[in-house]
Amino acid sequence: AQSVTQLGSHVSVSEGALVLLRCNYSSSVPPYLFWYVQYPNQGLQLLLKYTSAATLVKGINGFEAEFKKSETSFHLTKPSAHMSDAAEYFCAVAGSARQLTFGSGTQLTVLP
């Protein structure tokens, strides 16, 4: 079975600082990995996805993630945090049935 683990349920950064949200996956086959963002009282929105075409994936709003097979990781980064980045972020892996298995989420707080 595939799974993802997100380290840190809450992360706080100052505005302008580097954002790093951690995700490790477990999969017996090459995984399809996703990062979704959830703003308050809204549904989930796709930030980016890894589909084996390139190990460094660029997404919306300046976010990117690097797939590292040796570390079974897919960490999400943004060089400079903005107040509007405050949200909950979910890492997910796609199963053979096209369903998503989500991590437990990381709440990002951006401090002024």
Place this chain on the structure above:
Amino acid sequence: DAEITQSPRHKITETGRQVTLACHQTWNHNNMFWYRQDLGHGLRLIHYSYGVQDTNKGEVSDGYSVSRSNTEDLPLTLESAASSQTSVYFCASSESRVQDTEAFFGQGTRLTVV
């Protein structure tokens, strides 16, 4: 614009009552999913469907049922609501048969069982 809508957005019901949450998408997607979101658990899959008349159980399907009579709708029914089913429910849809396809999510339904 195409979209996916859930109704109601908020509902309070009593233990033991039958409740149905609606999900309607206008993308003509074949795949539809229901998830529940609980603190510390992320989103967990309840049921999913690949097309009309097709339904499948997910990780946490006990106490829930779905039916797919057309492409646009996948209603979720709680047969006899329990306090453990208090949660935020999300419907999602996706288009293709491949695993890397993006899923589109509704705004969620917050259900409280008292």
